Amino acid sequence: xxxxxxxxxxxxxxxxxxxxxxxxxxxxxxxxxxxxxxxxxxxxxxxxxxxxxxxxxxxxxxxxxxxxxxxxxxxxxxxxxxxxxxxxxxxxxxxxxxxxxxxxxxxxxxxxxxxxxxxxxxx
Numbered sequence: 540x541x542x543x544x545x546x547x548x549x550x551x552x553x554x555x556x557x558x559x560x561x562x563x564x565x566x567x568x569x570x571x572x573x574x575x576x577x578x579x580x581x582x583x584x585x586x587x588x589x590x591x592x593x594x595x596x597x598x599x600x601x602x603x604x605x606x607x608x609x610x611x612x613x614x615x616x617x618x619x620x621x622x623x624x625x626x627x628x629x630x631x632x633x634x635x636x637x638x639x640x641x642x643x644x645x646x647x648x649x650x651x652x653x654x655x656x657x658x659x660x661x662x
Contacts, residue, residue, distance in 0.1 A: 543567065543581050546580050547568070547570070550580055554573055555570045555571065555573070557570055558570065558571060560588070562579035562581065562582060562584070563586075564582050564584065565579060565581045567579055567580065567581035567582070569586050617661045617662075620661060621658060621661060621662070624654050624657060624658055625658075627650075627654060628651055628654055628655075632651070634647055635647050
């Protein structure tokens, strides 16, 4: 804990900015470097923040696509959901590979099991 505090202090001294936002993984403060890139000094991850305008634009772009009569919107929705859930499983497996705390490993495994149950239902 003291090491990360010292690291954050050094980042501030070197001109980085501490933001009032927290890392979604470890809940540490997010920093912005001189290039404007966001990162978490605790877990050494790049952070990307999507604001509402970007989400609205994305949703508007999706709404502009006309549906063909042959397309079943539910099939497309299930297909997209399946892809997202499979990606989540991959992410959780990667987290398990690096995790050392048994309680977190068990939590990740429980999530994977629940995702598999959902995939059975939508397949």
